[in-house]
Amino acid sequence: MAPSYKLIYFPTRGWAEPIRFILSYGGVEFEDARIPHDKWPALKDQTPFGHLPVLEHNGKQAGQSIAIARYAAKQVKLAGKDDWEDLEIDAVVDTIKDSCLKLSGLRTETDEEKKKALRENVLKEVLPYYLKRFDELCQKNNGYLAAGRLTWADLYFVSMSQALDIVAGFNILKDYPKLAALKEKILEIPNIKKWVETRPKSEF
């Protein structure tokens, strides 16, 4: 029987990887549909808002990477146990996304001078600002980012940190021992380990 979930994205990890981590964690089978970039223009207008990822389930479609990740987290019991915990988790996830967006500007800036200044600012100011606070959250939350235990915020962070390492050009967690320990712990979860070992290879 075909999996009941189809996750549509480009042939990269990108914004879909946290969703793949979360579904894999819960052992939820999904069709990992990867659309080559040259096939995208023809498909774009068939998506809800002209963006990927899109999740298909029971004949319905929904977009927005974080919204899909949150939905997936509820299916695999990685959400909060009450509304305030969900707020804490959601706030961390949106902040991780904000920090990723600031780094992704490094990839898209084409003016070399501006890129150098941006890189200096992002790597010396922006990234340490966020990572210091995330590290403190781990200190307060029993080694996790929110709610004192494993939630989808942790899977979101670890899957995205691998992308940030590539954009930054170094291990961004090297000076943040709690975050480095969190990453190691997440990547040792058997279902995550299996996903990372068997997922399609891609640069990003």
Next chain:
Amino acid sequence: MAPSYKLIYFPTRGWAEPIRFILSYGGVEFEDARIPHDKWPALKDQTPFGHLPVLEHNGKQAGQSIAIARYAAKQVKLAGKDDWEDLEIDAVVDTIKDSCLKLSGLRTETDEEKKKALRENVLKEVLPYYLKRFDELCQKNNGYLAAGRLTWADLYFVSMSQALDIVAGFNILKDYPKLAALKEKILEIPNIKKWVETRPKSEF
């Protein structure tokens, strides 16, 4: 007795206004704390991630405007009735935010030539792209943006559309009858009407 919620933001509607709409809709009392911009530097490091809005409740703090709006929506029964409905609502809200971010670039661009080109692109391409799709959603959802009934996505959209009108310089919903009807309907809800009439005046 002091309200159990304190919402901290700048003296503007901005990213906090959807939260104020949602709390007001449900008749939830909250302290509407407005920090003058000259007091912000001293407060910044006391917030979770150096940003406003922040919600305080039971001695705890949480940030991120959409995360707070979602939390508020659950308290006033404006969330989905199942996980997929919540996904649909969340996806619409994140897409509204994306469209607002594209417009807000108009305010921050200082180069006059670039600003003109950006304005042309945003008003003739980006905004119609999103508004056409939001209007279609209303067609499919019984006059609302998601789930076939009133949810916090509608309050989010209407409160932000007032800001977009100001940035665009005209009524952005004039060519979108379903969205215009939604706005009118939301602004006629007695608790929302009361909030809009009595809220502090500000440009944005």
